[in-house]
Amino acid sequence: MKERVWIQDEGIDRGAEKLTPERIEKTINAVLGNEAGARLKAYVETCAHCGLCAEACHFYMSRDKDPRFSPVGKVKQTIWEMLDKKGKVSVEFMKQAVQVAQTECNLCRRCVQYCPFGIDIAYMMSLVRRIAHKLEITPLYIQDTAHSHSATMNQMWVKDDEWIDALHWQEDEIREELPAARIPLDKEGAEIMYSVIGPEPKFRTQLIYQAAAIMNETGCDWTMPATPGWDNSDMAMYTGDSEMMGRLKRMHFDTAARLRVKKIVMGECGHAFRSVYDTGNRVLGWRMPPVPVIHALEFYWDLLNSGKLKVAKKFEEPVTFHDPCNVVRGRGLHEKAREVVRAFCTNLVEMYPNKEHNYCCAAGGGVINCGPPFKNARVEGNRIKAEQLRATGVKVCIAPCHNCHGGLEDIIHKYKLDIELKFLGEIIYDCMEKPNAV
Amino acid sequence: MQDIYLLVAGPLAWAAWAIFFLGSAYKIWSTLAVAKQKDQVLLNYVSFRYALRSIINWSIPFNTTNMRLHPVFTGVAFFFHIAFFVLLIFISAHQIMIEEGFGIGWVTLPDIVADILAFAVLGVCVFFAVRRVIRPEVNYVTDWTDYGLLALVTAPFLTGVLAYHQVGDYMTMVILHMLSAEILLVAIPFTRLSHMLLASLTRGYIGSEFGMVRHVNDW
Numbered sequence: 001m002k003e004r005v006w007i008q009d010e011g012i013d014r015g016a017e018k019l020t021p022e023r024i025e026k027t028i029n030a031v032l033g034n035e036a037g038a039r040l041k042a043y044v045e046t047c048a049h050c051g052l053c054a055e056a057c058h059f060y061m062s063r064d065k066d067p068r069f070s071p072v073g074k075v076k077q078t079i080w081e082m083l084d085k086k087g088k089v090s091v092e093f094m095k096q097a098v099q100v101a102q103t104e105c106n107l108c109r110r111c112v113q114y115c116p117f118g119i120d121i122a123y124m125m126s127l128v129r130r131i132a133h134k135l136e137i138t139p140l141y142i143q144d145t146a147h148s149h150s151a152t153m154n155q156m157w158v159k160d161d162e163w164i165d166a167l168h169w170q171e172d173e174i175r176e177e178l179p180a181a182r183i184p185l186d187k188e189g190a191e192i193m194y195s196v197i198g199p200e201p202k203f204r205t206q207l208i209y210q211a212a213a214i215m216n217e218t219g220c221d222w223t224m225p226a227t228p229g230w231d232n233s234d235m236a237m238y239t240g241d242s243e244m245m246g247r248l249k250r251m252h253f254d255t256a257a258r259l260r261v262k263k264i265v266m267g268e269c270g271h272a273f274r275s276v277y278d279t280g281n282r283v284l285g286w287r288m289p290p291v292p293v294i295h296a297l298e299f300y301w302d303l304l305n306s307g308k309l310k311v312a313k314k315f316e317e318p319v320t321f322h323d324p325c326n327v328v329r330g331r332g333l334h335e336k337a338r339e340v341v342r343a344f345c346t347n348l349v350e351m352y353p354n355k356e357h358n359y360c361c362a363a364g365g366g367v368i369n370c371g372p373p374f375k376n377a378r379v380e381g382n383r384i385k386a387e388q389l390r391a392t393g394v395k396v397c398i399a400p401c402h403n404c405h406g407g408l409e410d411i412i413h414k415y416k417l418d419i420e421l422k423f424l425g426e427i428i429y430d431c432m433e434k435p436n437a438v
Numbered sequence: 439m440q441d442i443y444l445l446v447a448g449p450l451a452w453a454a455w456a457i458f459f460l461g462s463a464y465k466i467w468s469t470l471a472v473a474k475q476k477d478q479v480l481l482n483y484v485s486f487r488y489a490l491r492s493i494i495n496w497s498i499p500f501n502t503t504n505m506r507l508h509p510v511f512t513g514v515a516f517f518f519h520i521a522f523f524v525l526l527i528f529i530s531a532h533q534i535m536i537e538e539g540f541g542i543g544w545v546t547l548p549d550i551v552a553d554i555l556a557f558a559v560l561g562v563c564v565f566f567a568v569r570r571v572i573r574p575e576v577n578y579v580t581d582w583t584d585y586g587l588l589a590l591v592t593a594p595f596l597t598g599v600l601a602y603h604q605v606g607d608y609m610t611m612v613i614l615h616m617l618s619a620e621i622l623l624v625a626i627p628f629t630r631l632s633h634m635l636l637a638s639l640t641r642g643y644i645g646s647e648f649g650m651v652r653h654v655n656d657w
Contacts, residue, residue: 037476038469042640046633049584051576052504052511060575067578076579113656114504116496117637118644278651282479288651332653356654357503 004068004096007103009373011140012095019091019135027134028087032079036127043119044083047072053121056114058359059104062383069381071111071121074100078128098137101128103374104381107238107365108325113357122365130240138239141371145235148198150244153251154231155198164226166201170208174216178436181216183208186259187223193261193291194224195252195276197233197269197402204402210429211267214300217434218308222265229255232266234275238366242283249280256291263292265299268423270326270401271364278330295327297400300428301336304343310433311343318347319422320392322408323358324401332356340424341398344431351388359385361399363407379414382407386415400424439609446616447535454620461627465635485646492645493638495657502657511569518562521555525595528552531602549602556599563592583630590625593618 032040054060054070067073078097082089089097107122115121132138138146148157158166164185171183184190194215200207215222224230229251236244256264266273273295281289294302303309321341328334334355341348353359362382367374385408389397397419399405405421412419473481495501505512526532530546537543547555566588570580597615600606625631648656 038473039477039480042469042636046636046640048633049579054575067575070575072579118641287482330652
């Protein structure tokens, strides 16, 4: 096998300078011995080393089937070694382990569907990330994002007044087209709290505009919080910072409770949905989210099927649909999403494998958030997605997830695909009936 | 020789079965006990319905996506697991011992069928070993314990076939056959062969998560 190239990252390197073998041993054993329980034990003792998970992984498939990129190969390079040596591993080993777990696995859980025993390898990679977090060797860029979460309770260092300002700005904009439209701030007792991720007010404000258009034109009783708690995103979940994840989700749910809304509707984001719907509630001790959480895809479907959302014209150009892991493998929304796409688009060309067997965009799981040092490795690690996209022959790809947009954009650029990315809301906004428009 | 035979067929056999059953019970109990103590976040999501759904779907040959991606391995693996238990339960030589010991009996396999099955199982063991060597993704995660476990599983079949065909000293072969089977029994609860005991737990748990929380198939 070729020698592996390990990438230099300031966060990993500077953290590693402060590590001692004793600290590593103590931390590994604390996490694997105390925090992990029967699940890890059963997984390690059940795994038959059969390698059947390999082809589930886009990194493995894209890297010419290099076994070091197979799901079980990643476990071998991390958890097995830690358990075998009872935590007595070197600093160098930890630097490599964090790179494997944090940048070469998207926690997409596709391998879980391919393991005969249903072993959750994503869970084991999360444990490695947790260890890296406690050892302070998390990659620099994603750690900066986690710092933003803890300092501002949002992902992008958006200040409280900037947030409100961004919403007012979009309300001003939208009133040129829909004069009666509002973006109601902090409206207590509204039916819906609409929450978004930090990048929306920061650089994708048009998405807030489009969502506001859909809300207003379909007559929804909605509001957006004027206080921290508006951001549903969560990179702390992906760095293994469970404590911060808990704080974030608590603030999000508390905000919904303060506004006395009946449900939280979320924008088109995958990881945030995983955090609010699946992970964050658990860390806070709720079996299911205390306030019902509806992802945009399901919300559109509800609006369409209740007759509130009407199609004015069809999007004529052929489109393909990228299934984001966290709302498809994480919530089974693939069929509902397709119903909405078919209602608004004349020609949907599928890529295969698709639906719950989709290939990940390679950006998710916090991998794109590890930033420029890992960009080339990430894009090379998803050649298979580029091939999938190319095979459809279409020029428009709908990807209802922020991370997927980032990941697919890089792939489209690197593999020279002539494809434009769209959020589903963009197409709906363009093609829906707007009775109040001037 | 007779004494060794009596020891292997008598007290050692009882001991092996006892260790197997007690060890298995302990394995499952301890896994669930630790889960109860430390994995409440997991136990609260176990749904009998979705666990069963997952177990059933993964028990049907060629039913899951990955099984269809690996048709040869799937066929071989299903055959191996089924033949293992069929031979154990329905081979006439085992049947005679059970009848002598407990006075109960059931249908048996014709010897020729049993013989073919046993040879096929040996072939599968060779297949597993070769696969470990030549498939890079398997080889990468293989260490000596994998070959050791495979040898443990192969030994009773190899010695059984040799005894049946009276290759080598018959009595020695029968003793080795029983001994290797006893070692295998004892090994099951304490090695990765415990997937026999834990697979339904891991499968059932993830099936519950996929069915109840994520509303999606896990196959």
